[in-house]
Amino acid sequence: MDKVIEISNLNKMYKNGRGIVDINLEIYKGDIFGFLGPNGAGKTTTMKIMTGLIKPNSGDVKILGHSVIEEFEKAMSKVGCIIETAESYQYLTAYENLKQFSRYYKNIDDKRIEEVLEITDMIKFKNEKTRKFSLGMKQRLGIAAAILSKPEVVILDEPFNGLDVEGMIDMRNIIKNLAEKEKTTFFISSHLIHDVELTCNKIGILYNGKILNVDTTKNILNNYASLENYFVSEVGRNDRI
Template identity: 45%
Template sequence: MIMTTVIQLENVTKTIKGRKIIDSLTFNIHEGEVFGFLGPNGAGKTTTIRMMVGLMKLSEGDIFISGHSIQSEFEKAIQHIGAIVENPEMYKFLSGYDNLKQFARMQKGISSNRMDEVVKLVGLEERIHDKVKTYSLGMRQRLGIAQSLLHRPKVLILDEPTNGLDPAGIKEIRQYIRNLAEKEGMAVIVSSHLLSEMEMMCDRIGILQKGKLIDVQSVRGWMNEGMDTYSIEVDDVEAEAALNYIKAAFSDIKPARTASCLTFEAEKEDIPAIIHFLTGKGLAIYEVKKVSKSLEERFLDITEKREVI
């Protein structure tokens, strides 16, 4: 499959008061993919997004949207983008529909049919004529998405789209996002500091730390990468002996002991041999389990490792 690049960041740098907030970001985002910006608070996710939508100027580098530079051809570039930056802020004293109408007026070719279509898509038909100040956060978020979809953009940018939503709301947003990417071929960029959330909706995740892009990984690959950790519970008194047996017999396994448990990293294929070996030595095995590393731990692993470098 040939992937069409819709957003291209080239050496994007932002310097504020002599400090590099964003440092030479270079990456591409393709059609039909959900790209996640992951990073701790203050890593520069929102700043990067603000530069993508032209709210902030770039200090160096350039961003191209469908081949148009956000700096020199702002109007052409931005018309392919729909976005919510931070909270979905609307005119509270207007109804949801009037808000949409206001934003529809600001770009060409949005019919009232399209508006109804978008309202239906986000499931706001019943409340769309109520004032926005009566909306719940979830409804505002949905209205925000409606607003960003009005002009059928090629790129949808959502900054922390699930912030402050309840689990049902989060699930709903996730489904919209997957749908938009898969059915309409839109490129969706989301940002979050929650890895678990990203893992469920993104195809690729870019990890930002201290303004630098330290890793871009496809979600599937990343999750299956590396060896698993196993833990074997043996009898308290025999634990030390078991530790030494394993060290002697399996040179590439480095077990650690905590009370009656031995934990070590190993390939799945090695486990039967280890169990067999230990029982052969007459040791009692109470439990063998796989300790799957949580995504958070992996994420911290990656970020900490890079920090040391």
């Protein structure tokens, strides 16, 4: 299997004592990896390092064999991402926003813009200005922008936030279809256990800045009634150590 993301001995500590400690992960082509943990566990910090938004105190992240620290442009050349919130130009329409984003890439034509609007079920809102959008609609448009260039790796920070039940189901289907049909690799952070269980094939639990365990969803559900039970068990075991 092709190793797509390799996180090695990653550390980042803030003055308030929060951060991440010795994070090590390997993600392979076509994986939908769920980075599960409560708010404040260090998920966004890790993902900001992965996308070059902040620097670690030590350690490295390689994406498709390239170090984010030493070869940033090469590492990010085939990556799409949303970190924290999906932003847009509020005075532009959904279509105009994607047209603007397409300027960052080569060979993105109107056909591809229409395609990602269809994939995210935003085609019917293509001519509406985004200042009128709900949080869920903004999230869908953010996903459309993240997959616009047909990236090999998509990094999504809390992609289910703001979505209603129908939106969550649609988002899961989008992610699963891209992973299955185009072998897109996803790295998804979330604190929503149910959605991680239904979406991801591999899960890592982050708690107090540390990785407690990494396993496949299949193995977890073979041994526990639900991902929630597994999470509670791992956290409880860690607190006793």
